[in-house]
Structures are given as C-alpha cells and as structure tokens.
Amino acid sequence: MAPPSPRGTRSARVTAADVAAASGVSRATVSYVLNDTPGQTIPETTRRRVLQAAADLGYVPSVHARALASGSTGIVVIDTSTIPHGELVANATRALSRALVERGYVPVVNQYTGADAGGEVLVALADRLRPEVVLALGDLDPALVTRLEGLGVARVVTASSQDHIGVMATLQVAHLAEHGHRSLVYVAPPEPELAALSELRLAAARAEATARGIALTAIPLAEQEPLAAELARLRAAGATGVAAYNDEVAVGVLGAARRAGIAVPDELAIIGIDDLPLARRTHPQLTTVSQSDGGHPQIGPEQIDAILAGEQPILPPVRPRVIVRDSA
Structure with missing residues (x-):
C-alpha cells in the first residue's frame, strides 16, 4: 500500500470531484453547472454553491474535459x-x-x-x-x-501590422530633417528574409527625403571594418544622419562609427526602429521609433476577448512615435 500523503497537502490540480465534494453534489451536477448544460433544471441555490466552491478551490477544467463537453479543444x-x-x-x-x-x-x-x-x-x-x-x-x-x-x-x-511599416521610416527621416540633417544614409539588414520589409521602409524613407529635398543613400549592413570604411567615406561626402532598418542594425552602425572615429551624434546622428531594451543600453543611448508599449501593437485584451467570442476584432490604429535619446 502506498504511504499516505503528508498532512495538509493536496493534488496539484483541483478536479471536478473536489468541487463536487466541497459543494455536496454529484460530479454530474458540477458538470451541468460549470458547462451551463441546456435542458437541466438546477436550483439556483445549488448553482451558486457549486460556482462558489469552484471559485474557492481555484478549479480550472482541463482542455480535454472541455473538448469532450463542448466539442472544442481550447x-x-x-x-x-x-x-x-x-x-x-x-x-x-x-x-x-x-x-x-x-x-x-x-x-x-x-x-x-x-x-x-x-x-x-x-x-x-x-x-x-x-x-x-x-x-x-x-x-x-x-x-x-x-x-x-x-x-x-x-x-x-x-x-x-504592415500598414505602419512605412510610417516608421518616414518618422526617422522627418526627425533627422527637423534637426538640420540634409544628407542621410539608410542602412538595410543583411538577412535575405528581411529584404521585402526593408524595401518597404526604404521606399517610405526615400519618399520623405525627396519631399524634403534631402539626399538619401542606401547601403547594407556589413561587418564592422568594411562598414566603418563606408561610413567614413559617406561622412566625408557630407552625410550626417543614419536611418537604420531597426535597432539591431543601428547598434551595428554605432559600433562601426566608433571604429571609424566618427562622433555620435556630433558628426553622425543615428536612429533605429522598435525601441528594443538594447536601445537603452548602448552608449550613447539610441534614439528610435517605437510602435507599441509592449506586446502586439494592435491586439490587446479587448481584441483577444472578441476573437475568442467569435467576433471580428476592431484593431486600433498603430501610432508609432520617436523616442528621443542621445544618438540623434
């Protein structure tokens, strides 16, 4: 015979049988109440007792049990x-x-x-x-x-959330332009799988630069030494600002600028996208464009509840904004 459980301990998962015992009813009654089964006449006092016992015990039905009861997997x-x-x-x-x-x-x-x-x-x-x-x-x-x-x-x-992809690049160029920069560099990511998204951002950056009469040159992110040499060449040609594909690319540009002896932001301003935690851990801290306050920019609790209820969720517009720090 197995040794008795230590006093005061209970199973890791509360079961329907525990709810039944606590409320003084059968497991079938617990199932009827918790699943709101149609065609069953349960006294209101019994229903409240079962629901209270389930709440007190912290009962959560298993996915398999719910699937058997409702035909859904959860x-x-x-x-x-x-x-x-x-x-x-x-x-x-x-x-x-x-x-x-x-x-x-x-x-x-x-x-x-x-x-x-x-x-x-x-x-x-x-x-x-x-x-x-x-x-x-x-x-x-x-x-x-x-x-x-x-x-x-x-x-x-x-x-x-692709509708706002171009908006973020537009904000980058606008921020740099408003601080007096007239010749910019867009630094693209090296990964082929990011090429399509990068092209969308580059197109938006070019459009904003053209509208403001600003020169914009696009280059790919490279290893530190060749990137440093390219930044030095572009800086000598008059470039004073960099719009990076995202914060990770911007950090690579920061390192290459330091290697080339280019002072940021005095000689070259750099702005990223995403406002990742690393943007606050660089020196100088990275100016960036944020698209959300954490989580998905368009799906919050209200949207999740609508989706689970079978309703079409209303996705709020994404409103990217510039987070100004030291690099631009």
Missing part, C-alpha cells in the same frame, strides 16, 4: 511564420500566450518559415490539433485561409 495557434522574427515578435507572442492561458486556452506558436510558402506546417498543425482559432500576426494567403477553414478551424484572424 487550442489557439499563434502564427508568426510570415513576419520577421526578433525580440519584438517574441515579446508580442509571450504577451498573447499569457493572455490566452489566463482565459483558459492553450496557445501553440508556429514560427516555422523556411521554404514553407504554402503554409504546409500551419495546415498540418490545424489538421492534427484542431485549434479553435488561428491568430496570424502577419498576412496569410486567402487560399491558405480557405484550407484552414476547410479543416474545421472556426476562426482565422490576421492581425498584420
């Missing part, structure tokens, strides 16, 4: 396969996952990219896990959405 797939990965996306994914768990759902994150242009990994996840919702943080091809819905996914929601 799984939400968060898809990040169509957007560049980085600290900002990681923070947003953590915030969304935490909010889903707090609401009793199980988040599953799909971040596979590779050559999966057709979304086959996402289709496989939908086929095997039968999620209630697929929440895509980037754009999904309409044909892929149709396939997911055909597999029984009740809601496929896209929350693409």
